Amino acid sequence: MIQLNDVEIGYKSKKGAVSVFKHLNIEFHTGDLIGLMGDNGIGKSTLLKTITGTLKPLSGQVLLDGKNSNSYSAAELARYLSIVITEKIGGFNLTAWDVVASGRTPYINLFGKLQQEDKDIIEASLQKLNLVPLKDKLIDELSDGQRQKVMIAKSLAQQTPVIILDEPTAFLDYNSKHQLFCVLKDLCEKENKLIIVSSHDLDLMKVYINRSLTLMEHNVVEIH
């Protein structure tokens, strides 16, 4: 479970702190598929970055399973939450299998050697998203929808109870968007994962999510 206790989110700059939102009190529970909505630049990514620990809250506490997120080491955080972002990856001979295998980074030794258990988890993650036929393909050869699925499979291989996706439908066509949300809903229901998705596809999200959070100017509207 993730808890935001009187959190103020924003950035620190030379001129001082730039506050984006104040007094955020939100709880996210396991098994929930949560849709995060709001206009461009309103602060969705800032909120997600604060939850993932990339940005520190200006004030207040972000609690991950009751423990302050600041007290988590990088390795502990890597085992607690995984991210899927819009930034495209590719090149350097990276195959779908390599990308999914990178999800095992927090669990493997210094030389990156995968044990049989890691390989089994990678295969299972690929299978869950029907990616086995594509596993040896270069990531550059995959469609945007397939890439997003590979990134979600990476998150599965990372075995985190929380997955955070920042605008995962940005480059997808209509069918791929639906397929993606089907996969996410399935993961929440079957694997009891907490998934937070930010998106502008309001109508589409409403079909799948069981809770929405809309960021408006100086106000957060929550609909269960």
Add this chain to the structure above:
Amino acid sequence: MTQGKFIFNTLFLLVLVALLTIGDLCFGSINLFSLNSGDPLFSTILYDIRLPKTLTCMIAGSALAICGLLMQSLFRNPLAGPYVLGVSSGASLSVAIATMVLTSIHISGMFFVGKGIITLFSIAGAFFVTIIILMVSKRSKSNVTVLLVGLMLSQILGATEGLIQYVSSADSVKTFVMWSMGSVGSTTLSDIWFLAPFTFILIGLGFCLIKPMNAILLNEHYAQNLGVNIHKLRISVIVITSVLVGLITAFCGPIAFVGISVPIASRLFFKTSHHLHQMVFCILIGACVLLAADIICQVISNQFTLPVNTVTTLIGSPIVIYLLFKSKLSIG
């Protein structure tokens, strides 16, 4: 890449290194096979000239290839390398200062400048640039900014080097120009005893970065989410590469092409992204490239020895361009 394929490819490259080593030891103005092993000339040529040169080729080729690989992966850019970040230019400018300014200082009739001074200056120059790059990387989270600053630094340092050459004496300019062409033939066995342990330790430290380097190939955000401390990784890579480049540049002069092209060739040939495989392949291919270049230098003319830089660039670069056009694979 499967374990079997990795072992097979490693063995194949090891055989290639062994063959090129034998070739490099034997080729030259005097054929070693034509001499009796008891002949004093035989041991002089083998131990004082050929063996240090061959070992230098292996050490310098491996070290520069590893530097290129680490930088290309860190910046996720196949154009990254010691030259692009200005580290080589920093080392080169320092050596220029040492050879052209300090040669005017005479101590008891002897030139003040020796290999020890050159090495210290070279490493100091590489470190100086590294510190600037580190400061930039602290202020900017963008790798592109760091790369651009490196490029600009290269230009500034190159221009300063030109200025020093312009005001220096003809003799010292000649000494520096010969050094700047790159040579693997000026090392002795005692130089190797100094160069080899440092290179092995630094390459060994590079092997400790395999896990974070694999993760950073996705991008910095994902790597951070996978538990990688990006800042620590940047510092580690920059320190390892700058000391390696400083060392190799001091002993061999600035050797172009190897650092940038060997990792590209390794990716194209072996189609792997895992850094354990890439590092092993880069070490072996780097050694092969410099050994082959040195053999070509010997074969082309018996009268004089061509600078190794000329051969690596003239022959190697078109091969890589051909491979890049022929291959449909993306390499970076």
